[in-house]
Amino acid sequence: MAAAKPGPSTPGAVGGALRVGQLAALVEGALRTLPTPVRLIGQVSNFTQRGHWYFAVKDADAVISCVMFANRAKGAGFTPADGQEVIVTGRVEFYKPQGRVSFYVEGIEPVGTGALQIAFQKLVAEIRGLGWMDPARKRPLPAFPRRIAVITSRTGAALQDVLATMRARCPAVEVAFVDVLVQGPDAASSVARALRWVASRHRALGIDAVIVTRGGGSIEDLWAFNERIVAEAIVTCPVPVAAAIGHETDTTIAELVADERCATPTQAAMRLTPDRAALREQLDLLAVRLRQSVHRAARAAGESLRSNTRHLTSAAHARSQAAARRLEQSMARLERSRPSAVYAQRAAGLRALTNKLHEAVARRLQAADPRPAGVALRDAWQAQAARHLDVLNGLQRQLGLVGPQAVLARGYSVTFDARGRVVRRPTDAPAGQPITTRLADGTLESIVRSVSRDPLAPASALPVPQVRQPRRRHRPTDDGPGLFA
Amino acid sequence: MSYEDAQAELEEIIANIESGEIGLEASIAAYERGVALAKHCREIHQRVEQKFTDLTGQMQAAMGEAEGGKGSKRGG
Numbered sequence: 001m002a003a004a005k006p007g008p009s010t011p012g013a014v015g016g017a018l019r020v021g022q023l024a025a026l027v028e029g030a031l032r033t034l035p036t037p038v039r040l041i042g043q044v045s046n047f048t049q050r051g052h053w054y055f056a057v058k059d060a061d062a063v064i065s066c067v068m069f070a071n072r073a074k075g076a077g078f079t080p081a082d083g084q085e086v087i088v089t090g091r092v093e094f095y096k097p098q099g100r101v102s103f104y105v106e107g108i109e110p111v112g113t114g115a116l117q118i119a120f121q122k123l124v125a126e127i128r129g130l131g132w133m134d135p136a137r138k139r140p141l142p143a144f145p146r147r148i149a150v151i152t153s154r155t156g157a158a159l160q161d162v163l164a165t166m167r168a169r170c171p172a173v174e175v176a177f178v179d180v181l182v183q184g185p186d187a188a189s190s191v192a193r194a195l196r197w198v199a200s201r202h203r204a205l206g207i208d209a210v211i212v213t214r215g216g217g218s219i220e221d222l223w224a225f226n227e228r229i230v231a232e233a234i235v236t237c238p239v240p241v242a243a244a245i246g247h248e249t250d251t252t253i254a255e256l257v258a259d260e261r262c263a264t265p266t267q268a269a270m271r272l273t274p275d276r277a278a279l280r281e282q283l284d285l286l287a288v289r290l291r292q293s294v295h296r297a298a299r300a301a302g303e304s305l306r307s308n309t310r311h312l313t314s315a316a317h318a319r320s321q322a323a324a325r326r327l328e329q330s331m332a333r334l335e336r337s338r339p340s341a342v343y344a345q346r347a348a349g350l351r352a353l354t355n356k357l358h359e360a361v362a363r364r365l366q367a368a369d370p371r372p373a374g375v376a377l378r379d380a381w382q383a384q385a386a387r388h389l390d391v392l393n394g395l396q397r398q399l400g401l402v403g404p405q406a407v408l409a410r411g412y413s414v415t416f417d418a419r420g421r422v423v424r425r426p427t428d429a430p431a432g433q434p435i436t437t438r439l440a441d442g443t444l445e446s447i448v449r450s451v452s453r454d455p456l457a458p459a460s461a462l463p464v465p466q467v468r469q470p471r472r473r474h475r476p477t478d479d480g481p482g483l484f485a
Numbered sequence: 486m487s488y489e490d491a492q493a494e495l496e497e498i499i500a501n502i503e504s505g506e507i508g509l510e511a512s513i514a515a516y517e518r519g520v521a522l523a524k525h526c527r528e529i530h531q532r533v534e535q536k537f538t539d540l541t542g543q544m545q546a547a548m549g550e551a552e553g554g555k556g557s558k559r560g561g
Binding site (some may be wrong): 039142143144149154163166167170171172173174175177178179193194197201205218274276279280283284286287289290293294296297298300301361 | 487488489492494498499502503505508509512513516519520521522526527529531532533534535536537538539540541547548553556
């Protein structure tokens with residue numbers, strides 16, 4: 001017994017006791033015999049996050065402390081919550097300074113529905129990063145699609161809901177149906193393939209929009225619509241896609257990336273099919289506007305025509321007034337230059353010249369004397385007189401063209417009584433009275449032998465046949481010699 | 486002509502006539518076109534038969550598949 005008692009110097013034990021370090025080494029050694037890595041299933045508890053994750057995994061019998069370093073935790077794809085069932089993967093070590101056995105977690109995954117939830121969240125984060133959920137990417141739905149592709153299960157209630165709604169709202173919109181698997185392991189590829197095929201043929205098929213739909217179910221039932229290939233097929237589809245998967249409370253990736261997310265198949269059909277009644281109303285309003293617009297245009301054209309006519313009339317009126325004014329002015333000018341007026345002026349000038357001539361002759365005769373100087377003066381006077389006479393003769397010729405001289409030259413004559421008045425009527429020259437008859441080249445002195453009156457002549461005086469009398473100004477008096485001056 | 490195109494053209498015609506920038510003769514010609522477009526739209530409204538085409542077979546033939554027999558699972 002005593003020999004077994006360990007001395008203080010022995011490295012083994014004192015009295016059979018292991019030192020702490022020895023035991024710790026033994027524990028470490030024992031733990032290294034565990035399989036690597038260890039997979040542990042249990043519930044999360046006391047989860048804390050301080051850069052690294054610290055938590056425990058427990059079950060009904062025991063608790064194991066866990067630590068997951070920050071660099072590992074980042075790759076987890078989800079954040080564990082207390083009570084969540086997880087499987088952790090890693091190694092178990094004895095932490096000597098604190099005397100604790102710890103599970104160093106290298107990987108963590110949720111168990112059961114939790115796993116799908118986590119996968120969903122991971123995909124949401126991924127497609128958000130790709131910009132697929134960006135509202136700016138989403139395209140507006142056509143107001144009146146010609147044909148809608150409906151991608152769903154032939155036997156599902158969703159198809160019947162879509163067809164009934166579209167028929168009720170607007171039967172004119174055609175339906176192109178593609179049957180797909182909507183649940184099970186092949187569903188995602190079936191839906192994605194149909195989407196891709198419709199996308200590639202949408203022009204030829206005349207498809208303006210797509211509805212991808214499926215009725216309600218468990219999260220596992222709907223899972224195909226959370227797959228990336230479906231999301232990608234929706235995003236790359238060249239025509240807008242409306243998605244309605246499951247019940248209103250369900251959210252799938254397909255709906256998140258679709259151009260229009262709808263709660264139910266019926267709602268998807270409503271969003272994509274125009275309401276016939278609303279369209280009819282809209283069209284009626286347009287028809288009214290069309291009629292009104294053309295009526296307004298016709299009224300405006302009529303008004304403009306009337307206004308133009310008014311302008312035209314007033315312009316024509318103004319123009320005719322101006323023309324009338326110009327005509328009056330021209331007539332006045334014409335009047336001033338009328339031959340009779342011209343001759344009257346010239347006759348007046350002639351008379352003035354005659355008077356000057358007479359005066360000049362008188363003056364010269366008074367001043368004339370037989371001296372030689374007087375001869376030159378006389379010659380000068382004669383020359384001047386000749387010039388005056390030339391002018392006078394010229395003027396007389398002009399005057400004679402219309403004056404009484406020309407009339408006399410044609411054989412007419414004028415008869416004056418003893419007092420020099422023109423004899424116009426038989427009564428002007430009673431029998432026995434001397435009369436003077438003026439001819440073109442001279443005069444005849446006669447005595448009136450008898451007087452007889454033309455029985456056909458009217459009671460009033462006959463017009464004077466022999467001389468056409470100038471009318472207006474400068475009317476000569478009957479007895480004035482000025483007539484023939 | 487699609488309903489949308491017809492309606493868009495009709496609205497454009499109305500705007501043109503309302504602007505007064507086109508003459509009366511052109512307005513009347515545009516009006517006649519507008520009436521024809523409205524009639525076209527009305528005929529579309531009045532369709533009662535829903536045209537349904539099943540493209541599944543066409544798709545499967547195009548993609549060289551023989552998936553028709555598999556059937557599809559009923560959803561919800």
